[in-house]
Amino acid sequence: MSASEPSAEPTTEPTTEPSARLPRPPAFHGHPYLVTVGVLVGLVLVRAWRTEGLLEENLFNTWLYFTCLVIGFWLVFGVAGHFAFSQAAFAGLGAYTAAWMTGNDHPFELALVVAVLVCALVALAFGLLVRRSEHLYFAIATLGLSEVLLLVFHRWKGFTDGGEITNIAPVSLFGWEVAGPDRDQRAFWLLLGLLGLLLLLGHLLERSPVVREATAARERPLVAASAGLPVVRIRTSLLVLGSAVAGLAGAVLVHWRGSVVTEQFGVDLGLAIFLMLILGGMGSKYGALLGAWFYVYVENGLRDVDEQLEGLRDGPLERVFSFSEKLDQYWPIVYGSLLVIVMITLPDGLIGIGSRLSARLRGRAPISAGLGDRLSRPLAWTPPWRRGEPAAVAVERRNTGAADAVDADAVDADAVDAGDGPVVRASGIRVSFGGVRAVAGVDIEVRRGEILGLIGPNGSGKSTLLNAVTGVVPAEGTLEVAGRAVPLGRPPRSRRAGLARTYQTPQTFTTLTCLENVLLGTPDRRRTGAAASVLARPVVLADEKARWAAAQAALVEVGLPAHAERSAAGLPHRDQRLLELARALVGRPRVLLLDEPSAGLNAAETAELRDLLLRLRDGGLSLLVVDHKIDFITALCDRVVVLELGRLVAEGDPHGIWDDQRVVDVYLGVPADAEAG
Amino acid sequence: MLFAVSAKFLSLAAAGVSQGAVVALAALGFLLVYKATGVVNFAQGDLITLGAYLAIWLSRDVELPIVLAYAGALALMFGIGVVLERVAYAPLRGRSIHVVVIATLGAAIVIRTVLGLWLGASPVALDTPLRGHLWRVGGAAIAYQRIAIVVVTLLVVAALGWLFGRTDFGRQVRALASDREAARMHGVRSARLSMVAFGLSAALAGLAGVLIGPATSSFDLTLGFSVMLGGFAAAILGGFGSLTGVVLGGFLIGIVEQLVGGYVLRDYRGAFPFVLMILVIALRPQGLLPGRAAHERL
Secondary structure, three states, X not given: OOOOOHHHOHHHHHHHOXXXXXXXXXXXXXOHHHHHHHHHHXXXXXXXXXXXXXXXXXXXXXXXXXXXXXXXXXXXHHHOOOOOOOHHHHHHHHHHHHHHHHHOOOOHHHHHHHHHHHHHHHHHHHHHHOOOOOHHHHHHHHHHXXXXXXXXXXXXXXXXXXXXXXXXXXXXXXXXXXXXXXXHHHHHHHHXXXXXXXXXXXXXXXXXXXXXXXXXHHHOXXXXXXXXXXXXXXXXXXXXXXXXXXXXXXXXXXXXXXXXXXXXXXXXXXXXXXXXXXXXXXXXXXXXXXXXXXXXXXXXXXXXXXXXXXXXXXXXXOOOOOOOOOXXXXXXXXXXXXXXXXXXXXXXXXXXXXXXXXXXXXXXXXXXXXXXXXXXXXXOOOOHHHOOOHHHHHHHHHHOOOHHHHOOOXXXXXXXXXOOOOOEEEEEEEEEEOOEEEEXXXXXXXXXXXXXXXXXXXXXXXXXXXXXXXXXXXXXXXXEEOOEEOOOOOHHHHHHHOEEEOOOOOOOOOOOEHHHHHHOOOOOOOOOOHXXXXXXXXXXXXXXXXXXXXXXXXXXXXXXXXXXXXXHHHOOHHHHHHHHHHXXXXXXXXXXXXXXXXXXXXXXXXXXXXXXXXXXXXXXXEEEEEOOOHHHHHHXXXXXXXXXXXXXXXXXXXXXXXXXXXXXXXXXXXXXXXXXX | OHHHHHHXXXXXXXXXXXXXXXXXXXXXXXXXXXXXXXXXXXXXXXHHHHHHHHHHHHHHOOOOOHHHHHHHHHHXXXXXXXXXXXXXXHHHOOOOHHHHHHHHHHHHHHHHHHHHHHHOOOOEOOOOOOOOOEEEEOOEEEEHHHHHHHHHHHHHHHHHHHHXXXXXXXXXXXXXXXXXXXXXXXXXXXXXXXXXXXXXHHHHHHHHHHHHHHHOOOEOOOHXXXXXXXXXXXXXXXXXXXXXXXXXXHHHHHHHHHHHHHHOOHHHHHHHHHHHHHHHHHHOOOOOOOOOOHHHOO
16 A cells, blocks of 8 residues: 555544445435425326316426426536526527427437437537636626527528427327327426436436535635546536536427427526526425426416406406506516515525425534525626636636546556655746735755645745645646646646645535535546436446545544534534545545644644644655644644745754744844844 | 729628627626626616616607707616615625626516516607718718717717726725725725716616617617627627727627628628627637736726
């Protein structure tokens, strides 16, 4: 076993026990398949009891259709965090493509496949084009995409017949005809089947690394990339998947209704889908059912009320209801206002009320859907290139190359390191922010199995140096890890070379459990994508079990084994630090870079941390520790370097370093007369 | 023959410039609020529609002379902007960009629906004192209304440049934008400032409405929304936040759409601005202008 394998520690012994001792990760709690079947059966029963007449059947189908669209959008926005208004336009793209296919005498089955493929390809091309953009730019780009698609629907006569397609011939799916007087009835089973499939897809994704990793990529893309996740690939794949779902729903819609017009797929619907998702709640795919129900049935309810008022208008209440408008014309006002109100008051949606209640009953902190988090972020938006930390974006941009991360099989740190040169050798590292030289040419080496302390006053560039070496800020210079060159400015590459880090402020994902947080750092990235989680189920599960075991071992290593299933949100500060450490350790790094690990810890906790780090070093790990607590550094480090104004000014033994006049000057200042002399 | 080609070219170019001015004028309104508060108001397009409809109401139902109707519409729009700030922005201050975008889009739907219920959804026309006046140049005829739009756009850019660069208001806005807390501690009255910014921005929307409305023979409730999308594209081309950038971006969009669209893919020219915008986001997200420095962020 390589010296850099922390799990070689005897403390991790319990994890080699059978996995029966492992807690089941939260994603595997409950009986989701039973719940889905229950929901579907419930829908059939409700429809049988409560739905009479064509209008009612039509409404019910519309409800299911919107639900399908919203589940697709749940993947796009709820899971991946893409701020997209294009969902409705993709439904249109699917609808027109499928109608064109069946109109040209292709079978319905093939039409569905082609509709899905076309939507997926368009979404993929779009997603890759605008992969650098976030939030506002992405939103505007999707509005533009919608406009372009709608224009194509309007104008491309050969493809869409000018946007208005009527009299679509009846189709059959594997012999099941969607036609005849009971067309709505038959379409219902089709839509129900589609809904069932989508719920199944949702489960498969939830019970796989996809949703967990997408959550991380959404909440803190940079931290996720530093942990080794292919951020852009994860997010783009969910955009593609969700858009394809919209296309499939649109394809079914057009063959159920038999006719469509372009206006059905406008930005208004794109916005309404937002309302449905947010109102229903993003934390669960079942929220889509609630949100879509509200949207479809409240408008209809207004129409019903209107009919009843009709009678009153001629009677005694004539003067009260003297307006001529129908009540349902006011519907957009209702849902427009609701958008605003729900955003403010119900961050987790209707379904969030339920889960909050049940969480309270079980005495457990609810794991928020994450919107609450997103809602509390600062309002002002600045274009990426003008942000205070230009670096972060540049890195983000580079990540988008993602080629690096895509083949991130595993950290190659397991390879036995040859030779006994330094494990990290960084030379000529320079980082500038605008005109400020934060790091001005630093050469630094971390030797095998040592703890190197990096100290210096505030603003001397310690954290920036750490960020440069781990690729989080763009930097000049060269970096070698275990004798091999590693490009700067690419977090996944640094991670794969064996550098793992923690942050000055703990960067944990509060919407995930502790175990899931640690899992993000697992270097084993085989079959973590959406395709594998659907198609190669048993293998994915086996891989996942191995990953959980490793993650649990890392939690044991840092002393948090009991926290595995708790949300990271409620953790005290010390445990957040340890959790971050576990996430770094699970990747079996060569070198651990810690940015002020003792900050915010009391004396006892600091001592514990010191013992843990010493144990890790004795296990063969090399460490680079930035810290302000001098006694902590003195007790911990084998060697210390001192940084001032972006340059190394001294190096030496942690006890002897204070004999160096330069170091004293750095911390205490130079007397005025000495400076003059 | 040659003459005929050049006349077509000339009239297309003129159409492009005036369309660019329309788009830029629409964008200036939301840029004003963006510079003052860091928020992008997606309801701006429907405020433009509202401005045009208010002018119609004032001239048709209140029977004001058309120029007074314009002035009245602008004044009303200022008030509406202040109300909008109180209702849809102030409660959301400090919330995420998602909330604000969705809330302003919600406000847009509400405005549009109210307008439809109040004045009807059928196409309408807005009068202009310049109606029927054409400038004939080299075989092409350019409506005075379009020339007026170009002139007013340039004037507004100059005025906003002065407002941000030379006035106390501008200094306070810049201070707020760079550090909200520090600015407030130095006595900048942020609430009043953002109300004024929203008011001015809505008045600008009104100005855009009363100028753009008469440029077409008739329009409906979607007048502003599509213009605003073009405005977003122009703003992105110009590097979000730059006043001169958005005007140049607008002209570029208009000229590409009209000139290129005049010769190839005529049916799809409406898509050109958005394709251009998506390409710019893909290739040069900082906008097309060279060397845009950080200090331009106001």
